[in-house]
Amino acid sequence: MKRYNTDVLIIGGGGAGLMAAYEATKYNVKVALVNKGKVQKTGATIMAPGAIAAVDDRWKTAGDSKELHIKDTIIGGSYLNDQNMVEIMAKNSPSLVIELERMGAIFQRNKNGDKYMLRIGGGHTYPRCPYLEDRTGREMVRTIVSELKKRNVPFYENIMIIRLIKNNENITGATGINLNTLEICLFESKSIIIATGGAGSIYQNTDNSVDLTGDGYVLALEAGVALRDMEFVQFYPIGFLYPPSLKGMLGGLLYYCRLYNSKGERFMEKYDKERLELSTRDRVSRAIIQEVIEGRGTPLGGVYMDLTFNEPGFVKKMTPGLYETYINMGINPEKEFIEIAPTVHFFMGGLSINSKWETSIKGLYGAGETCGGMHGGNRLSQNALAEILVSGAISGRNAALNAINIKDNYLDPNEAHKEEELLIKILSVKVGRKPIHIKKEVKRIMWDYVGVFRTGKSLSKALKEMRLLETISVKVSSNSMYMNKEVIEAIESRNMIILAKCIILSALNRKESRAAHYRSDYPEIDNIKYLRNFYSTMKEGEIIIQDKKVDLKKLIPEVKIWKE
Amino acid sequence: MEGIVKILRFNPLVDRLPYQQQFEYEYNEGMTVLDVLNYIYENIDSTLGYSYSCRNGHCGLCGIIVDGDSVLACKKAAKPEMMIEPLRNLRVIKDLIIDREEYERRLPQLRLFLERQSEAVMEPEKIDMQKFEKFIVASRCIECFCCLSVCPVYKNSPHLFAGPMAYALESRHFFDPRDDLNRALLLKSEGLELCTECGLCSEVCMSKTDPAKLIRNMKDFIKKIL
Numbered sequence: 001m002k003r004y005n006t007d008v009l010i011i012g013g014g015g016a017g018l019m020a021a022y023e024a025t026k027y028n029v030k031v032a033l034v035n036k037g038k039v040q041k042t043g044a045t046i047m048a049p050g051a052i053a054a055v056d057d058r059w060k061t062a063g064d065s066k067e068l069h070i071k072d073t074i075i076g077g078s079y080l081n082d083q084n085m086v087e088i089m090a091k092n093s094p095s096l097v098i099e100l101e102r103m104g105a106i107f108q109r110n111k112n113g114d115k116y117m118l119r120i121g122g123g124h125t126y127p128r129c130p131y132l133e134d135r136t137g138r139e140m141v142r143t144i145v146s147e148l149k150k151r152n153v154p155f156y157e158n159i160m161i162i163r164l165i166k167n168n169e170n171i172t173g174a175t176g177i178n179l180n181t182l183e184i185c186l187f188e189s190k191s192i193i194i195a196t197g198g199a200g201s202i203y204q205n206t207d208n209s210v211d212l213t214g215d216g217y218v219l220a221l222e223a224g225v226a227l228r229d230m231e232f233v234q235f236y237p238i239g240f241l242y243p244p245s246l247k248g249m250l251g252g253l254l255y256y257c258r259l260y261n262s263k264g265e266r267f268m269e270k271y272d273k274e275r276l277e278l279s280t281r282d283r284v285s286r287a288i289i290q291e292v293i294e295g296r297g298t299p300l301g302g303v304y305m306d307l308t309f310n311e312p313g314f315v316k317k318m319t320p321g322l323y324e325t326y327i328n329m330g331i332n333p334e335k336e337f338i339e340i341a342p343t344v345h346f347f348m349g350g351l352s353i354n355s356k357w358e359t360s361i362k363g364l365y366g367a368g369e370t371c372g373g374m375h376g377g378n379r380l381s382q383n384a385l386a387e388i389l390v391s392g393a394i395s396g397r398n399a400a401l402n403a404i405n406i407k408d409n410y411l412d413p414n415e416a417h418k419e420e421e422l423l424i425k426i427l428s429v430k431v432g433r434k435p436i437h438i439k440k441e442v443k444r445i446m447w448d449y450v451g452v453f454r455t456g457k458s459l460s461k462a463l464k465e466m467r468l469l470e471t472i473s474v475k476v477s478s479n480s481m482y483m484n485k486e487v488i489e490a491i492e493s494r495n496m497i498i499l500a501k502c503i504i505l506s507a508l509n510r511k512e513s514r515a516a517h518y519r520s521d522y523p524e525i526d527n528i529k530y531l532r533n534f535y536s537t538m539k540e541g542e543i544i545i546q547d548k549k550v551d552l553k554k555l556i557p558e559v560k561i562w563k564e
Numbered sequence: 565m566e567g568i569v570k571i572l573r574f575n576p577l578v579d580r581l582p583y584q585q586q587f588e589y590e591y592n593e594g595m596t597v598l599d600v601l602n603y604i605y606e607n608i609d610s611t612l613g614y615s616y617s618c619r620n621g622h623c624g625l626c627g628i629i630v631d632g633d634s635v636l637a638c639k640k641a642a643k644p645e646m647m648i649e650p651l652r653n654l655r656v657i658k659d660l661i662i663d664r665e666e667y668e669r670r671l672p673q674l675r676l677f678l679e680r681q682s683e684a685v686m687e688p689e690k691i692d693m694q695k696f697e698k699f700i701v702a703s704r705c706i707e708c709f710c711c712l713s714v715c716p717v718y719k720n721s722p723h724l725f726a727g728p729m730a731y732a733l734e735s736r737h738f739f740d741p742r743d744d745l746n747r748a749l750l751l752k753s754e755g756l757e758l759c760t761e762c763g764l765c766s767e768v769c770m771s772k773t774d775p776a777k778l779i780r781n782m783k784d785f786i787k788k789i790l
Contacts, residue, residue: 037617037625038625038664040707041617041623041624041625041707042617042623046618046622046623047618047620047622047623058687058688059688098687098688101684101687101688101689102683103677103678104677104678104737104740106691106696106699106740107688109688109691109693109696111693112690112693113690113691113692113693113696114688114690114691115688116688132700132703133700133704135622135703135704138622138703138706139703142703146677147677149671149672149676149677150675150677180657209617209618209619209623210616210617210619211617242594243592243594243595243596243599244595244599244602244603245595245596245598245599245602245619245638246596246619246620246638249619249620321621324639325620328596328639328640328641329594329641330593330594330641331594434606434610436605436606436610437606440606476610477609477610477611478610478611480611483575483613483657483658483661484611485610485613486610
């Protein structure tokens with residue numbers, strides 16, 4: 001066993017966790033970060049091609065304002081957002097963009113080098129988002145990591161946190177397992193921030209990295225924290241279907257393509273005559289699946305993306321990264337169609353937190369995608385990177401301030417027993433299925449029954465299959481303690497099932513269609529019954545769903561919005 | 565059609581020497597080398613050691629050698645017959661996984677962060693766009709270690725020569741118009757001059773960082789100021 005002591009522990013080394021660590025170092029406390037994989041090599045931030053939504057007088061487009069950013073975000077979220085959080089994001093994100101530049105980042109500028117170039121994204125009224133090439137997230141991560149190295153913040157890498165430890169309702173630490181050696185690690189910490197990102201990997205088609213299995217959601221849930229809005233999962237319409245390793249990866253941009261079904265019809269004409277492929281992401285996603293359901297899909301279960309109408313050289317010029325991928329796959333996008341289908345991109349739901357980003361447990365905070373509330377039922381593009389900065393900074397500060405007030409904090413080393421027993425249990429199973437096969441089952445069930453379209457029937461079926469899957473023994477191939485990846489996959493597969501149940505149960509309760517959640521059996525939006533959020537909690541191993549009305553303090557839905 | 569892949573395997577806790585193992589798989593056009601590794605892990609041997617995370621060239625974890633070339637497994641098209649080995653010049657932890665930490669331990673002495681004397685007079689501050697163009701290129705490195713695997717100077721002088729990846733990372737700060745540290749001296753002490761400019765590092769660079777060019781540019785720049 002290894003024992004670590006710190007004041008603030010951050011779980012997760014993506015943008016939000018790093019930002020939280022950075023902020024916490026300003027307050028004379030010891031800060032440490034633990035990550036399931038290597039920092040800068042795992043998580044979603046390093047893959048983010050987008051930009052950071054941030055309206056500021058120094059660079060804003062004429063007519064734009066923070067108020068408008070707030071409004072766009074709440075309308076995008078279909079009024080289920082925590083409006084306090086949205087306000088805090090819009091207010092704080094610009095100064096944090098500047099702070100990143102003080103740390104070492106440089107964002108794209110005009111020819112004179114004195115003004116930001118700004119990007120616009122779906123749902124934003126004006127261009128308001130600084131960026132760097134098509135790898136803004138990578139730049140953010142690199143910058144904060146350099147600063148944290150300078151400040152000598154320890155990174156405990158390749159350690160998966162398994163359980164949070166509380167004393168009454170105060171957080172006191174966490175246990176973890178080293179992925180390379182299966183050694184148990186005990187972390188004493190006065191404050192803990194969960195920044196483990198989303199969970200795209202519980203779906204068959206996703207553009208998320210493989211490590212995003214929703215571990216942080218389950219850590220919090222099992223410690224007694226509620227998860228909110230879990231029924232809202234964002235799909236991006238264009239994901240690759242082939243080859244397997246690229247399945248779900250972002251396959252193209254809606255601006256540059258036309259979509260055809262297997263009958264050669266440009267089917268978006270039926271669903272949104274005006275905007276066609278430029279309709280909202282959720283509509284295009286539903287249209288694609290509708291075509292497949294009605295028998296007009298491609299052999300791999302999607303539709304065709306056509307790029308051939310663009311003038312020669314256009315695809316290569318506008319999307320160099322994608323062009324390279326097409327060529328690698330042996331496809332010439334100027335001559336051939338590409339099979340695509342919707343893919344899971346983002347989780348709007350997550351930890352229920354207050355405006356200090358603190359959970360119901362004292363000393364336990366959340367940051368980034370792993371928290372719910374900011375985006376309501378659907379996220380606008382470019383708001384994820386803004387959320388990373390703001391939630392990181394605020395949770396980091398509050399976690400540090402909490403730690404300052406706590407004198408001593410020591411854990412009983414016997415706490416490690418539970419994890420030792422868990423390991424022995426996993427390594428001693430004689431008959432069972434491989435962890436990767438359990439994972440694949442979860443992915444299939446979620447994709448088939450809890451995808452773009454849901455019905456009461458499909459959700460009940462998913463729940464039943466998930467409960468059955470839970471009872472199946474998981475067997476690892478080798479009982480070696482060294483570099484035994486399957487042991488971690490066994491723990492991940494359990495987390496995936498628990499999280500899946502939260503999503504299914506929340507979706508069962510929302511008998512309407514709103515934002516990213518579409519129920520074919522309840523296709524209308526219902527503002528009378530459902531301007532409320534659903535919360536999942538765990539009682540004696542069972543998931544319980546409760547609901548609470550949304551606080552519409554700033555912006556109340558106007559009826560006309562729902563008639564589009 | 566049937567595909568055959570040979571993989572160099574080694575578990576330092578069990579094996580005295582690395583050995584080759586042959587696997588069969590269903591080859592389909594368009595599949596990547598990562599697909600083949602995943603297939604083996606899922607269906608044949610779950611003890612195979614390899615690493616990846618993002619699946620599409622962002623994370624730099626899946627660097628390996630396929631038929632002698634240092635590549636990213638996720639970006640390399642599979643062939644019906646292949647030989648796969650771990651990257652060279654680095655210690656192997658298990659099978660295709662190399663010890664990144666051994667190399668990363670040297671990075672702190674390169675002071676890979678912004679060092680400046682004074683604060684910006686206005687924010688966002690005015691940036692010299694000519695230098696910014698080089699800063700952008702240097703920032704593209706995804707630290708996949710492929711360049712280290714082919715560098716003949718690093719192979720022979722790992723203690724005197726920091727290697728193309730380290731220099732690429734350093735060049736981000738070297739070309740940062742705001743940075744005030746004497747990085748020319750730092751690079752001299754880290755062995756930059758030993759680079760023979762063979763260009764092999766840039767040939768294998770998948771992230772378009774072009775380390776050879778960055779190294780050449782820094783050398784030219786240092787010559788001018790000295």
